[in-house]
Amino acid sequence: MENKTKFLKKEEVERKWYLVDASGKILGRLASKIATILMGKHKPVWTPHVDTGDFVIVVNAEKIKVTGKKLAEKKYYKHSGYLGGLKEETLYSLLQKSPETVIKLAVKGMLPHNKLGRKMLKKLKVYRGPEHPHQAQKPEKIEI
DSSP: OOOOOEEEEEEOOOOOEEEEEETTBBBHHHHHHHHHHHHHTTTTTTTTSSSOOOOEEEGGGOOBHHHHHHHHOOOOEEOOSSTTTTEEOOOOOOOOOOHHHHHHHHHTSSOSSSSHHHHHHEEEEEOOOOSSSSGOOOEEEOOO
C-alpha cells in the first residue's frame, strides 16, 4: 500500500490563536518564531501553497531588545515615489514612535514575498502594552 501526502485545502485549515509576550525578547529571534507560526510550519499538515498558519497576538511590543549597536545604527527606509523622496529613520526613533511597526516589519521580512505572505501578515496582531481586544478568541499563551 502506498502512502500519499495529504495536501490541505484552505477550507480544511483549523486555526488557533496564540499570545506572545515580547518583553525582554530579542527582536530577530522573536520575529522568526512568529513567522513560523504564521506560516503554519509548526504543524504536521503544513502545505506550501496554502495559508495553514495560526493567529498571533504580540503584547508589550515596546519592551523588545536588540543586540549590538542596532538601536543607533539600524535604519528603516521608505520612499514617497517622488524625486528626493527617500526618508530614513533609525530603530531607536521608530521604537519611540511605533514599536508595533518594528515587529511587523521584522516578521514581514521573514514571510514569503507574495500574495500568500501578505495574507499571512494580516493574522499578526501587535500591541504596545499588555492589553489586547482578543479575549473572546481565547488565545493560548506560548513562551518563545
